[in-house]
Amino acid sequence: MKRKAVVVFVALVVFFALPAMVFAGQGGKKEGITIGYSLWTMEFTFFQNLEKGVRDACEDFGYEYIMIDQNQDPQKMVQDLNSLIGQKVDGIVITPVDPGAIGPAVQAARDAGIPVICADIGKTGPVNALLISNNYEGGALAMEYIHKLMKGKDNTKKVGVGRVQPQWTYARQRGEGFMDKAKELGYDVASEIVVAVPSAEGGYDTMQQIMSAAPDVVGVFFASGREAVGAANAVKAAGKDIVVVGYNGDPEELQAIEDGVLDATVAQQPYFIGYESVRVLKEIIEKGKEYEDAEISVEIELLTPDNYKKWAEEASKRRGIPAY
Structure with missing residues (x-):
């Protein structure tokens, strides 16, 4: 069954810099469930927000978390995906620097029984779902x-x-x-x-x-x-x-x-895209729900001099993090 959905407005902007690979293994983790995230780069705020969403979702759901920074290198991206497959993670989130290059690695992950979610940018290969702004x-x-x-x-x-x-x-x-x-x-x-x-x-x-x-x-x-x-x-x-x-x-x-x-x-709502990507993996891994080549559209909002401050304030309240 192909699942398609439209998700609604939740927004957040954050500023965090992390090393190339992060392991989150604090208390309360669910034994045996590990999520790997391959990220375009941590250089830009947008991708920092995405990563924070993925990381927070893993923390909230009790998952172990591995993050690998592609450093804007398509070849490294493919190597990183294969590395996550070799580590036998239970699910993969990827924000690809070059969507056209991920197809074979995505196929390898699916062949190994690992669901794959693309968080923004685009997709090739048999991904379970793509979360993308409208x-x-x-x-x-x-x-x-x-x-x-x-x-x-x-x-x-x-x-x-x-x-x-x-x-x-x-x-x-x-x-x-x-x-x-x-x-x-x-x-x-x-x-x-x-x-x-x-x-x-x-x-x-x-x-x-x-x-x-x-x-x-x-x-x-x-x-x-x-x-x-x-x-x-x-x-x-x-x-x-x-x-x-x-x-x-x-x-x-x-x-x-x-x-x-x-x-x-x-x-856009990068934090929400990241968080919901892990939520979809949770539904697949824990509940057995089927997603195949689904596209989940995330709403956007026009910010002008009349409304940007209110938007930023409301966004920061959701996680208590300054919007800018």
């Missing part, structure tokens, strides 16, 4: 906000977009949702550029390219958080009046909204 809708929300700010103004109807790397299949849907909504609202996507380096500097450089290629754009959407902050700073440095909307809800974005540099961002 990225297409998030891109559409970004465009709707730009349109809202442009109403009643005598501006061009040109927008730009800084897109993510093509191998990030599901994250690409953010740009697709943005561009489809732009077309629906009568806008021309005058410049569409993939951010070559996923960083604030990469966003800054890409925004400069967009302004050079289409100097009369009225709004831009950058499909990842730090890149959006870099893009907003490029707009500020150029002295232009261009609406910039980001994606993630990272602390850097919230601070940029507070500083009046970034106009808005679409917030």
